[in-house]
Amino acid sequence: MITRPEHDPGTRYLSRWSEEVIDAAKKKGIDVTDLCQKKAVRKELEGRIKRIDPSFILFNGHGGADCVTGHDNEVLIKAEDNHSLLKNRVTYAVSCNSAQKLGAVCADKNTAYIGYDESFIFNIDRTHLRRPLEDQRAAQFLEASNQVSLLLIKGHAVKEACNGSKKVFKDAIKKLLPSINNDPFANDDIADLFWDMNHLVCMGDGTKQIV
Protein backbone atom coordinates (compact mmCIF):
# COMPACT_ATOMS: atom_id res chain seq x y z
CA MET A 1 0.00 0.00 0.00
CA ILE A 2 1.28 3.44 -0.87
CA THR A 3 0.11 6.97 -0.03
CA ARG A 4 0.89 9.75 -2.50
CA PRO A 5 -0.55 13.15 -1.60
CA GLU A 6 0.18 15.82 -4.20
CA HIS A 7 -0.74 19.17 -2.68
CA ASP A 8 2.59 21.01 -2.85
CA PRO A 9 5.88 20.79 -4.78
CA GLY A 10 7.52 18.49 -2.20
CA THR A 11 4.70 15.93 -2.21
CA ARG A 12 4.36 16.16 -6.03
CA TYR A 13 8.04 15.21 -6.39
CA LEU A 14 7.72 12.31 -3.94
CA SER A 15 4.59 11.11 -5.72
CA ARG A 16 6.12 11.14 -9.21
CA TRP A 17 9.31 9.46 -8.01
CA SER A 18 7.23 6.74 -6.30
CA GLU A 19 5.94 5.59 -9.68
CA GLU A 20 9.10 3.51 -10.15
CA VAL A 21 8.36 1.72 -6.86
CA ILE A 22 4.78 0.97 -7.96
CA ASP A 23 6.04 -0.33 -11.33
CA ALA A 24 8.63 -2.54 -9.65
CA ALA A 25 5.99 -4.02 -7.31
CA LYS A 26 3.58 -4.70 -10.17
CA LYS A 27 6.34 -6.36 -12.23
CA LYS A 28 6.96 -8.63 -9.27
CA GLY A 29 3.24 -9.53 -9.22
CA ILE A 30 2.51 -7.66 -6.01
CA ASP A 31 -0.96 -6.08 -5.67
CA VAL A 32 -0.56 -2.35 -5.08
CA THR A 33 -3.18 -0.19 -3.38
CA ASP A 34 -2.37 3.35 -4.45
CA LEU A 35 -3.90 6.08 -2.27
CA CYS A 36 -3.08 8.98 -4.55
CA GLN A 37 -4.03 12.68 -4.18
CA LYS A 38 -7.48 13.00 -2.54
CA LYS A 39 -7.50 9.31 -1.65
CA ALA A 40 -4.57 9.88 0.69
CA VAL A 41 -6.84 10.55 3.67
CA ARG A 42 -7.29 8.82 7.00
CA LYS A 43 -10.68 7.22 6.33
CA GLU A 44 -9.45 5.59 3.09
CA LEU A 45 -6.22 4.44 4.68
CA GLU A 46 -7.85 2.87 7.73
CA GLY A 47 -10.55 1.13 5.67
CA ARG A 48 -8.07 -0.27 3.15
CA ILE A 49 -5.64 -1.51 5.80
CA LYS A 50 -8.45 -3.41 7.53
CA ARG A 51 -9.74 -4.89 4.24
CA ILE A 52 -6.45 -5.68 2.48
CA ASP A 53 -4.12 -6.35 5.42
CA PRO A 54 -0.98 -5.18 3.52
CA SER A 55 2.45 -6.50 4.47
CA PHE A 56 4.11 -3.20 3.48
CA ILE A 57 2.95 0.41 3.75
CA LEU A 58 4.91 3.19 2.07
CA PHE A 59 4.00 6.68 3.22
CA ASN A 60 5.02 9.69 1.15
CA GLY A 61 4.20 13.05 2.64
CA HIS A 62 4.87 15.31 5.52
CA GLY A 63 4.91 14.45 9.16
CA GLY A 64 5.95 15.24 12.64
CA ALA A 65 7.60 13.32 15.45
CA ASP A 66 4.37 11.42 16.18
CA CYS A 67 2.54 11.34 12.85
CA VAL A 68 2.52 11.07 9.08
CA THR A 69 0.14 13.17 7.00
CA GLY A 70 -1.59 12.78 3.65
CA HIS A 71 -3.63 14.97 1.31
CA ASP A 72 -3.68 18.60 2.46
CA ASN A 73 -1.67 17.50 5.51
CA GLU A 74 -4.53 15.49 7.03
CA VAL A 75 -3.10 13.24 9.74
CA LEU A 76 -3.14 9.61 8.51
CA ILE A 77 -1.39 7.80 11.31
CA LYS A 78 -0.62 9.10 14.78
CA ALA A 79 1.17 7.62 17.76
CA GLU A 80 -1.18 6.67 20.63
CA ASP A 81 -4.15 7.16 18.31
CA ASN A 82 -4.28 4.69 15.38
CA HIS A 83 -0.64 3.54 15.24
CA SER A 84 -1.70 -0.04 16.04
CA LEU A 85 -2.74 -0.31 12.37
CA LEU A 86 0.96 -0.57 11.54
CA LYS A 87 1.60 -3.51 13.88
CA ASN A 88 2.93 -6.76 12.35
CA ARG A 89 3.78 -4.97 9.09
CA VAL A 90 6.74 -3.19 7.48
CA THR A 91 6.32 0.59 7.19
CA TYR A 92 8.56 3.02 5.37
CA ALA A 93 7.74 6.70 5.89
CA VAL A 94 9.38 9.16 3.53
CA SER A 95 8.49 12.07 5.74
CA CYS A 96 10.09 14.19 8.42
CA ASN A 97 10.81 13.20 12.01
CA SER A 98 8.25 10.38 12.29
CA ALA A 99 10.83 7.84 13.45
CA GLN A 100 11.20 9.83 16.66
CA LYS A 101 7.87 8.89 18.29
CA LEU A 102 5.64 7.13 15.76
CA GLY A 103 8.43 4.70 14.81
CA ALA A 104 9.31 4.15 18.43
CA VAL A 105 5.77 3.17 19.46
CA CYS A 106 5.22 0.94 16.41
CA ALA A 107 8.48 -0.99 16.42
CA ASP A 108 8.50 -4.38 18.14
CA LYS A 109 9.66 -7.94 17.47
CA ASN A 110 7.01 -8.45 14.76
CA THR A 111 6.91 -4.93 13.32
CA ALA A 112 9.45 -2.89 11.40
CA TYR A 113 9.43 0.87 10.98
CA ILE A 114 11.83 2.64 8.62
CA GLY A 115 11.80 6.42 8.57
CA TYR A 116 13.68 9.61 9.29
CA ASP A 117 14.31 10.95 12.78
CA GLU A 118 14.92 14.46 11.46
CA SER A 119 13.69 16.47 8.44
CA PHE A 120 13.93 14.67 5.10
CA ILE A 121 15.54 17.19 2.79
CA PHE A 122 16.00 17.19 -0.99
CA ASN A 123 17.08 19.77 -3.49
CA ILE A 124 15.17 20.76 -6.59
CA ASP A 125 16.24 22.53 -9.76
CA ARG A 126 13.53 25.14 -10.35
CA THR A 127 13.78 24.70 -14.12
CA HIS A 128 12.44 21.14 -13.68
CA LEU A 129 9.57 21.88 -11.28
CA ARG A 130 7.00 20.71 -13.84
CA ARG A 131 9.07 17.66 -14.84
CA PRO A 132 10.21 16.13 -11.53
CA LEU A 133 11.51 12.93 -13.10
CA GLU A 134 13.99 14.90 -15.24
CA ASP A 135 15.42 16.77 -12.26
CA GLN A 136 18.91 15.36 -11.78
CA ARG A 137 19.51 17.20 -8.51
CA ALA A 138 16.39 15.72 -6.93
CA ALA A 139 17.21 12.33 -8.48
CA GLN A 140 20.26 11.92 -6.23
CA PHE A 141 18.04 12.08 -3.14
CA LEU A 142 14.95 10.29 -4.35
CA GLU A 143 16.76 7.39 -6.02
CA ALA A 144 18.57 6.80 -2.73
CA SER A 145 15.41 6.98 -0.64
CA ASN A 146 13.51 4.76 -3.11
CA GLN A 147 16.11 2.04 -2.63
CA VAL A 148 14.47 1.04 0.65
CA SER A 149 11.23 0.09 -1.11
CA LEU A 150 12.91 -1.35 -4.20
CA LEU A 151 15.11 -3.67 -2.14
CA LEU A 152 12.16 -4.77 0.02
CA ILE A 153 10.23 -5.61 -3.18
CA LYS A 154 13.23 -7.67 -4.37
CA GLY A 155 12.96 -9.73 -1.21
CA HIS A 156 15.60 -8.18 1.00
CA ALA A 157 15.06 -7.90 4.73
CA VAL A 158 14.31 -4.54 6.34
CA LYS A 159 17.81 -3.99 7.71
CA GLU A 160 19.39 -4.87 4.36
CA ALA A 161 17.03 -2.49 2.54
CA CYS A 162 17.91 0.32 4.94
CA ASN A 163 21.64 -0.30 4.54
CA GLY A 164 21.24 -0.55 0.76
CA SER A 165 19.61 2.87 0.70
CA LYS A 166 22.41 4.33 2.84
CA LYS A 167 24.92 2.92 0.36
CA VAL A 168 23.20 4.73 -2.53
CA PHE A 169 23.28 7.98 -0.51
CA LYS A 170 26.98 7.35 0.15
CA ASP A 171 27.69 6.64 -3.54
CA ALA A 172 25.97 9.90 -4.49
CA ILE A 173 28.19 11.77 -2.01
CA LYS A 174 31.29 9.98 -3.35
CA LYS A 175 30.39 11.05 -6.89
CA LEU A 176 30.07 14.71 -5.83
CA LEU A 177 33.17 14.91 -3.61
CA PRO A 178 35.68 15.66 -6.42
CA SER A 179 33.65 18.80 -7.29
CA ILE A 180 33.31 20.06 -3.73
CA ASN A 181 35.80 22.94 -4.10
CA ASN A 182 34.54 24.35 -7.38
CA ASP A 183 30.84 23.52 -7.54
CA PRO A 184 28.57 25.16 -4.94
CA PHE A 185 25.76 22.74 -5.87
CA ALA A 186 27.99 19.82 -4.97
CA ASN A 187 28.74 21.37 -1.60
CA ASP A 188 25.08 21.95 -0.84
CA ASP A 189 23.91 18.55 -2.09
CA ILE A 190 26.61 16.65 -0.18
CA ALA A 191 25.62 18.18 3.15
CA ASP A 192 21.94 17.35 2.54
CA LEU A 193 22.62 13.81 1.26
CA PHE A 194 24.81 13.17 4.29
CA TRP A 195 22.04 14.46 6.57
CA ASP A 196 19.37 12.22 5.01
CA MET A 197 21.70 9.20 5.10
CA ASN A 198 22.47 9.73 8.79
CA HIS A 199 18.86 10.24 9.81
CA LEU A 200 17.38 7.27 7.96
CA VAL A 201 16.67 4.76 10.73
CA CYS A 202 15.34 1.24 10.91
CA MET A 203 13.48 0.17 14.05
CA GLY A 204 11.95 -3.08 15.25
CA ASP A 205 12.33 -6.37 13.40
CA GLY A 206 15.21 -5.84 10.96
CA THR A 207 14.90 -9.37 9.61
CA LYS A 208 11.30 -8.93 8.41
CA GLN A 209 10.58 -9.30 4.68
CA ILE A 210 7.55 -8.24 2.67
CA VAL A 211 7.60 -10.93 0.00
Place this chain on the structure above:
Amino acid sequence: MPSSQEEISNQEEISIDNDVRELVIARLKLLSPDTIKSIGDKGVFSRDELIECVEKGDETGEIVKKVEMEWLRAVKNGIVDKIYE
Protein backbone atom coordinates in the same frame (compact mmCIF):
# COMPACT_ATOMS: atom_id res chain seq x y z
CA MET B 1 22.78 36.01 38.89
CA PRO B 2 25.06 34.14 36.41
CA SER B 3 28.70 33.71 37.38
CA SER B 4 31.37 35.42 35.26
CA GLN B 5 32.35 32.00 33.87
CA GLU B 6 28.74 31.36 32.75
CA GLU B 7 28.65 34.82 31.15
CA ILE B 8 31.84 34.09 29.21
CA SER B 9 30.46 30.72 28.13
CA ASN B 10 27.19 32.33 26.93
CA GLN B 11 29.12 34.99 25.02
CA GLU B 12 31.25 32.29 23.37
CA GLU B 13 28.11 30.40 22.33
CA ILE B 14 26.57 33.54 20.83
CA SER B 15 29.79 34.27 18.96
CA ILE B 16 30.00 30.70 17.55
CA ASP B 17 26.33 30.87 16.57
CA ASN B 18 26.94 34.12 14.68
CA ASP B 19 30.00 32.62 12.94
CA VAL B 20 27.97 29.59 11.84
CA ARG B 21 25.15 31.82 10.61
CA GLU B 22 27.57 33.90 8.53
CA LEU B 23 29.24 30.79 7.12
CA VAL B 24 25.91 29.23 6.12
CA ILE B 25 24.70 32.46 4.53
CA ALA B 26 27.97 32.80 2.58
CA ARG B 27 27.56 29.25 1.26
CA LEU B 28 23.90 29.79 0.34
CA LYS B 29 24.81 32.96 -1.58
CA LEU B 30 27.00 30.86 -3.89
CA LEU B 31 23.99 28.83 -5.06
CA SER B 32 22.09 29.58 -8.24
CA PRO B 33 18.75 31.36 -7.72
CA ASP B 34 17.19 28.29 -9.42
CA THR B 35 17.93 26.21 -6.32
CA ILE B 36 14.92 25.11 -4.31
CA LYS B 37 15.21 23.13 -1.09
CA SER B 38 12.36 20.93 0.13
CA ILE B 39 12.48 20.72 3.92
CA GLY B 40 9.62 18.40 4.81
CA ASP B 41 6.60 20.03 6.35
CA LYS B 42 8.39 23.38 6.52
CA GLY B 43 7.85 23.63 2.75
CA VAL B 44 10.02 24.49 -0.23
CA PHE B 45 12.36 27.44 -0.16
CA SER B 46 14.27 29.42 -2.76
CA ARG B 47 17.89 30.38 -2.14
CA ASP B 48 16.89 33.90 -1.08
CA GLU B 49 14.15 32.62 1.24
CA LEU B 50 16.66 30.28 2.88
CA ILE B 51 19.08 33.15 3.44
CA GLU B 52 16.24 35.12 5.06
CA CYS B 53 15.35 32.15 7.32
CA VAL B 54 18.97 31.80 8.49
CA GLU B 55 19.28 35.54 9.08
CA LYS B 56 16.07 35.56 11.13
CA GLY B 57 17.09 32.41 12.99
CA ASP B 58 13.65 30.81 12.54
CA GLU B 59 12.97 27.06 12.69
CA THR B 60 13.85 26.48 9.02
CA GLY B 61 17.02 28.54 9.35
CA GLU B 62 18.05 26.46 12.38
CA ILE B 63 17.57 23.23 10.39
CA VAL B 64 19.73 24.57 7.55
CA LYS B 65 22.45 25.46 10.09
CA LYS B 66 22.23 22.02 11.75
CA VAL B 67 22.62 20.27 8.38
CA GLU B 68 25.70 22.31 7.49
CA MET B 69 27.28 21.82 10.91
CA GLU B 70 26.68 18.07 10.89
CA TRP B 71 28.58 17.78 7.59
CA LEU B 72 31.41 20.13 8.66
CA ARG B 73 31.88 18.23 11.94
CA ALA B 74 31.99 14.96 10.02
CA VAL B 75 34.60 16.36 7.63
CA LYS B 76 36.69 17.44 10.62
CA ASN B 77 36.40 13.89 11.99
CA GLY B 78 37.60 12.29 8.74
CA ILE B 79 34.34 11.33 7.00
CA VAL B 80 35.79 11.88 3.52
CA ASP B 81 38.36 9.11 4.03
CA LYS B 82 35.68 6.84 5.49
CA ILE B 83 33.43 7.37 2.46
CA TYR B 84 36.25 6.24 0.14
CA GLU B 85 37.04 3.15 2.25
